[in-house]
Amino acid sequence: xxxxxxxxxxxxxxxxxxxxxxxxxxxxxxxxxxxxxxxxxxxxxxxxxxxxxxxxxxxxxxxxxxxxxxxxxxxxxxxxxxxxxxxxxxxxxxxxxxxxxxxxxxxxxxxxxxxxxxxxxxxxxxxxxxxxxxxxxxxxxxxxxxxxxxxxxxxxxxxxxxx
Amino acid sequence: xxxxxxxxxxxxxxxxxxxxxxxxxxxxxxxxxxxxxxxxxxxxxxxxxxxxxxxxxxxxxxxxxxxxxxxxxxxxxxxxxxxxxxxxxxxxxxxxxxxxxxxxxxxxxxxxxxxxxxxxxxxxxxxxxxxxxxxxxxxxxxxxxxxxxxxxxxxxxxxxxxxxxxxxxxxxxxxxxxxxxxxxxxxxxxxxxxxxxxxxxxxxxxxxxxxxxxxxxxxxxxxxxxxxxxxxxxxxxxxxxxxxxxxxxxxxxxxxxxxxxxxxxxxxxxxxxxxxxxxxxxxxxxxxxxxxxxxxxxxxxxxxxxxxxxxxxxxxxxxxxxxxxxxxxxxxxxxxxxxxxxxxxxxxxxxxxxxxxxxxxxxxx
Numbered sequence: 106x107x108x109x110x111x112x113x114x115x116x117x118x119x120x121x122x123x124x125x126x127x128x129x130x131x132x133x134x135x136x137x138x139x140x141x142x143x144x145x146x147x148x149x150x151x152x153x154x155x156x157x158x159x160x161x162x163x164x165x166x167x168x169x170x171x172x173x174x175x176x177x178x179x180x181x182x183x184x185x186x187x188x189x190x191x192x193x194x195x196x197x198x199x200x201x202x203x204x205x206x207x208x209x210x211x212x213x214x215x216x217x218x219x220x221x222x223x224x225x226x227x228x229x230x231x232x233x234x235x236x237x238x239x240x241x242x243x244x245x246x247x248x249x250x251x252x253x254x255x256x257x258x259x260x261x262x263x264x265x266x267x268x
Numbered sequence: 269x270x271x272x273x274x275x276x277x278x279x280x281x282x283x284x285x286x287x288x289x290x291x292x293x294x295x296x297x298x299x300x301x302x303x304x305x306x307x308x309x310x311x312x313x314x315x316x317x318x319x320x321x322x323x324x325x326x327x328x329x330x331x332x333x334x335x336x337x338x339x340x341x342x343x344x345x346x347x348x349x350x351x352x353x354x355x356x357x358x359x360x361x362x363x364x365x366x367x368x369x370x371x372x373x374x375x376x377x378x379x380x381x382x383x384x385x386x387x388x389x390x391x392x393x394x395x396x397x398x399x400x401x402x403x404x405x406x407x408x409x410x411x412x413x414x415x416x417x418x419x420x421x422x423x424x425x426x427x428x429x430x431x432x433x434x435x436x437x438x439x440x441x442x443x444x445x446x447x448x449x450x451x452x453x454x455x456x457x458x459x460x461x462x463x464x465x466x467x468x469x470x471x472x473x474x475x476x477x478x479x480x481x482x483x484x485x486x487x488x489x490x491x492x493x494x495x496x497x498x499x500x501x502x503x504x505x506x507x508x509x510x511x512x513x514x515x516x517x518x519x520x521x522x523x524x525x526x527x528x529x530x531x532x533x534x535x536x537x538x539x540x541x542x543x544x545x546x547x548x549x550x551x552x553x554x555x556x557x558x559x560x561x562x563x564x565x566x567x568x569x570x571x572x573x574x575x576x577x578x579x580x581x582x583x584x585x586x587x588x589x590x591x592x593x594x595x596x597x598x599x600x601x602x603x604x605x606x607x608x609x610x611x612x613x614x615x616x617x618x619x620x621x622x623x624x625x626x627x628x629x630x631x632x633x
Contacts, residue, residue: 116287130377131292137458145446145447145490146443146447146490146491146493146494147441150434150487151434151487163429169433171413171414171432171433171434171436172434172436172439172487174435174439174442174443175282175411175412175413175436175438175439176282176359176413177322177358178360178390180612180613201322201323204322204323204324204362205322205360205362206361206362215443228509239491239495241498243491243495
């Protein structure tokens with residue numbers, strides 16, 4: 106991917122990850138796709154849960170946000186906004202992504218996708234790619250990048266304070 | 269009223285496709301005439317499955333075969349079935365839809381009543397099928413991505429006392445296996461390693477242990493495990509067999525202690541109902557872990573509560589539990605119309621607040 110937009114930051118505590126997610130959340134809408142990369146324990150699900158819970162709370166909808174590892178997909182409705190939280194780790198064929206309905210959801214919903222390498226050629230252009238890594242001091246290194254430069258304006262103000 | 273009731277059950281909401289025929293005469297133990305599960309080995313399914321079946325078409329094709337097999341093994345024809353019960357959610361929409369469409373076709377074709385069943389209710393009512401429990405009983409339900417304490421007061425009356433706010437224990441075992449290079453499913457492989465390890469060497473956190481209520485968190489455990497593993501690798505350049513068994517033992521001890529303490533609290537809350545025969549029923553892979561099971565049995569003994577664990581084959585996804593839930597709903601007059609909808613989301617208890625971390629308290633999880 107040629108990054109038209111790229112940013113790196115350190116998130117010292119889980120609360121910082123949650124704060125970043127809450128800052129980004131209201132700026133997102135249908136058709137936005139966030140690809141969450143990183144190994145087990147890097148903080149992908151924590152970020153996704155924080156973001157979803159923020160949007161649900163704003164819509165006065167309160168729901169559990171369980172890990173999607175076993176169920177593959179968890180969907181939520183925050184007012185008119187449909188949210189898909191997917192974990193593709195268990196998928197073995199790219200065709201499964203189509204069967205899950207994820208390709209359609211990329212157009213109609215806000216999608217948070219863990220283990221997005223399983224998408225291969227089906228990776229949507231313009232997605233925001235968030236790469237999480239755990240540092241030795243338990244803080245998290247986060248890189249945010251996209252091939253779509255519009256994200257710089259969308260995320261303005263969210264990335265500066267926490268950097 | 270002692271006419272036998274014979275129900276065909278269909279299940280396709282998750283990784284597996286299944287059909288079963290069950291016969292019940294009121295006041296007598298139910299008889300599972302057949303229970304067919306296509307797709308996965310029982311071992312895999314016990315821990316949530318490894319290779320999921322996603323294609324609706326594949327579920328539909330397997331359902332036909334499962335139903336045929338279930339009827340043949342029960343030595344019955346569709347005409348001899350009283351009603352058809354089907355999982356209508358929650359689950360992957362493709363699978364659930366296949367099951368509901370198949371059940372509607374069978375019901376319409378044979379002129380039989382249709383009963384939509386909540387998959388989680390199927391799990392939660394299983395101890396009534398296997399152990400003839402009376403309401404109210406306490407249920408620790410651990411199924412795939414779920415882990416919750418349920419107060420079961422009736423076939424349609426569930427109160428959630430708490431549950432995991434992030435990962436389910438089975439998932440934590442699988443991810444521990446992934447982090448330590450052990451085979452999947454993680455439940456049995458981590459347990460085997462833990463049995464040879466020293467649980468006191470690594471002190472892993474017991475999240476939420478000191479907070480009131482029955483909510484649990486297992487996600488932070490994998491981070492702690494990762495940290496301990498990397499520290500060993502930094503020091504020695506790799507991990508020894510002994511390191512790995514000790515890590516597994518420390519991990520399992522943390523899961524065991526959290527489940528035990530939260531079970532104790534759930535039992536306390538349950539006992540305020542003054543049940544005549546107090547029972548904790550544990551359904552799912554956790555009951556197959558001997559260390560965790562032993563601790564839960566101890567807690568039960570200490571609180572004067574009977575410990576019940578239905579056989580694993582009826583705790584993993586199966587259709588006998590759906591047929592049984594169908595029996596309970598049918599007797600309660602709760603049949604469904606042809607407009608029965610597949611529901612990807614269907615919480616058992618809509619009255620209790622969402623679990624910790626999801627409320628107005630803010631994102632603390």
